[in-house]
Amino acid sequence: MSEDAQKLAKAIAKIAQKDGEYPILQSHMRLYRSSDPSRPMPCMYFFGLGITASGRKDIMIGNTVYPMQPGQVMLPPADLPVITSVTHATPDQPYLGLWIDLDIRLMGELAIEIPAPKPAPGDELSCVNVITLDSGINDAVIRLLELHETPELATHLLPVIQREITIRLLHGPLGACLRHHLAQESPIQRITRILSWLRENFTQDITAANLATRANMSGSTFRQHFKSVTGISPLQYLKQIRLLEARQLMLNDRVDAGSAAFHVGYESASQFSREYTRMFGAPPIRDIRRLRETVHSASEISTQSEIIPARHTI
Template identity: 45%
Template sequence: MFAYEGGKAFELAGLVGRIAQTDGDYDTAIRALKLRRCSSTTDPMPCIYGLGMVLIVQGAKRIMWGEEVFDYAAGQTLITTVDMPVVAYITRASRAEPFLGMLLELDARVIAQQAAQMAFAAPLQVSATRGMSQVPLDEGLCDALVRLLRLFDEPSLVSPLAPLIEQEIVIRLLSGGHGPSLRRLVAAGSPSQQIAKVVTWLKQHYMQDLAMDDLAASAHMSPSTFRQHFRAVVGMSPLQYIKNLRLLDARQLMLNESLDAGSAAIRVGYESASQFSREYRRFFGEPPNRDVKRLREATGARRG
């Protein structure tokens, strides 16, 4: 059994740390690859995890999704197959051993293409299952990730080789413990695929008045079946999902466009400012203005 420790763990940490030399989030020359470094634990932060694989290289993290809690540490991979509102925070980090993480965004079309060419030992059970899976890092996947990060030492090879290694990573994910979740995502007509399509549509239209019967019809399901499958995949009801999207977007509008709470509420689809404030406080723990002020002060402190 592969053990994530010693040489491989040290090499991955060194490769990530070479790019992420100070605390923060880092884009890279490989478009799908993001890195993160943090030298202290963090407060719970609502956010959205999209289709992708997260690997903790060093440290530990907790994710709360619906009623479930994921605790995962260095050497464990986490896959999300749909855009999921979660609450995440770092639980193990220090200046001596900072939290180091990798996010590799995945492309559903590439997953479908590779899955269609592969032979699998077990038939796929097409029932809807949760859109998040956690699996220990295996040796083959670890080696592919090391080779992907090593490309930054040879910039001229990033463009021709990175797509090939990313393709290998998808194949290894499909053949490993994450395989069933990824196969359900791209299996034509499967409940998971239908829910994923609805989720993608909701991300673009959540500010509109939406009828659950229409959403169910778009997924070719009865309303009761739709609600059941949606909760199984996303971890919450469709109405709660829409509410979370609205609140998260309103927060970004207040932070990035300096909108007041009332204007942000209207922009994301709320008709009542008081209802927005109540739900915002319940979700983020503070009223809108106080929460945004705290986030701005924290951002300014980090930059300073």
């Protein structure tokens, strides 16, 4: 483990003293601790920065697995359904990680102001990026964590440090990819707009052809770019966000399975149950019961912060 990762792990462990999820700084940052490996968990990643400080975690996007080791950073380009699992963690050396929300509008404004760095030889644009944490970002993240102890300063310093992190990202090895992502008519930007639209309209009757027309692309071009960004087909993406939303409704709003299925756009309760079981490893009632027991146990041992089931975990 690098010295930077060790410093970050120590700062996270100071707040996250028990296993669970810790939203801090008005939930702009979330900390994660696990003393044991975990089973694969489907969830959503949104535009932000995920960092592994200790332990190891696998993140599957589409059919590709990204192993996250201490000191590594992931920056998803869009709202992505993923499957995560902690692969290395013990009580003495737990998995410790964090997530920071990024403001895409701020990044777009700064990308105009900041000269683009020259691409290094061999640089390639990739829709999912895993890089080594650099000292500048690491120090800024630690300063964010320290704001947890001084809430009276957090309101004023949080946006300043978030801005610093964004500037460092634009100057770093991800700068070229981020600028390509932010370009208004780039394929990635078009797909990103479709993903945002799907997040708001997933209950509608949607076809891949409709989405291609909305993106102003041919069907084959749309499918190619959509899969390059998300790792899956448009209809697979739609199914996964429907199932994730149904799970949240059942867990947080105590909606029954049939009502949740109808609410997210399913017409067949049996089809919903089959696809839910395939994705989460258990039928809806059993899965939600298991989740509630896990959340209840985590809440009993946590004395540091509110622990809630995550829509994204890193």
